[in-house]
Amino acid sequence: MLARQRQTAILELIRQHGGVRVSHLVSRFGVSDMTIRRDLEVLAELGLVDKVHGGATLPGPGSAEEPGFAAKSVRQQAEKRAIAERAAALVEPGMAVALSAGTTTAALATLLADVRGLTVVTNSIPVADALHQHPRADRTVVLTGGIRTPSDALTGPVAEAAIGSLNVDVLFLGVHGMSPRTGFTTPNLLEAGTNRCLIEASRRLVVLADHTKWETVGMATIAPLSAADVLVTDAGLPAQARAQLADQVGELVVVECG
Template sequence: MAEAARLAPQRRALILDIVRRDGAVRVADLVEQLGVSDMTVRRDLDVLARSGALSKVHGGAIRASDTTGDEPPFETKAGLESRAKAAVAEAASALVKPGSVVAISGGTTSYAVAARLRDVPGLTVVTNSLPVAELLRPRGAEPGANPTLLLTGGAPTKSASLVGPLADQAIRTLQVDLLVIGAHGVSERAGATTPNLAEAQTNRALIDCATQVAVVADHTKWGVVGLSRFIGLSEIDYFVSDDGLDAEARGVLSDSVGRLILGTTQP
């Protein structure tokens, strides 16, 4: 059925049926199944989220009853908005200078940035992300061919981030040039947020040890608010997103953060 022919209540009822049946749904899948635009799907999800019928997550939505104190598993998030994350990662990796010390937080967007740093000469990477550590760990190459890697301790979350007092204590002893940090959601009022209280505390420790902070978040994170804020917009040196970010969000971020950088989504 064409977009014009299907009424909004019909679309939203179909979306709820899918979410209730499968537990989660991606925006891209709804665009294909409903035959509507990306913007139309996102508007429908906004309406349903405000009513409490479901919960928005980056790249899609989940059943409202599935919202917990933790983010979805790393593997679940990894397949969402891959093109947008690649654009963000390409733009963010350009901020990393040879010979610098960089901290990389947990999250799939941060992981995408890390994947582009393996050939940066003289780099030292501090991370509380188990997937990033696995990605960057030495594999028998010649000395200097890989970044020097420092992994914090801590307890792993569902999203494979190490958090808690052990992680916080280790991080507080360090000084890094740049922190690349992901977010569950970003909004004008709340800043960058996560649904995990322990992760928010560890994120703050990372922020405190960094000379500059780059928040990496694709356009679907805008307007999503998690339980706990870890940084306000005015505290962010670089906000790196993709060109899918809408005009209103661009205006807010341009006025609030040190510098807004938008990666180009490849066709």
């Protein structure tokens, strides 16, 4: 196979899976590690891929670029719904739970309307709105207050002070990206700090992240992958990513959707 043909085939694989590892390409094409790295360098110079540690991914937005809640809410709707349904099964009557900002956690909030005696702590305006649309006399919603971000999260010193005085059973955390090198990330520095406070206030961390979050990197790290007791994702996540995550998180849950 000529170099150009191999590079075209590599690009197609990256487009199909969102990213590939050098080791997988070496095995697939029967060439050396150095040859594959040169191929990826060519593709990267053309702006067709982003080189990452051990492989390459599709080009993504800048690490500080933060989409608004409305823009994110139309993406991967089926996957987010399936992830939210699986996460809802982890919530029991009488629990105190925290929901971070995010479109998947907002989807989860709509599924908690029938849970008895629930206390919900959140820094997400859409999460609070979803719960207030289904009022219950036996449910308490604590909205932290703070500085509002493009993703409709409340952040900063006011939010962190409110969270710091609380203790909850489980945190459901939405993230902008996840990778072995950078862990769970967000493009917003203030949101990263508030999310770390939510983690500290929680006995258990459940991360909700669809497959498109793999190898997406935001500017600020929230926590390493190993901090997650449970990671709920969808079947679109490539097999190699599943293997890496299974080695890092406490429990990897992969849901089917559609």
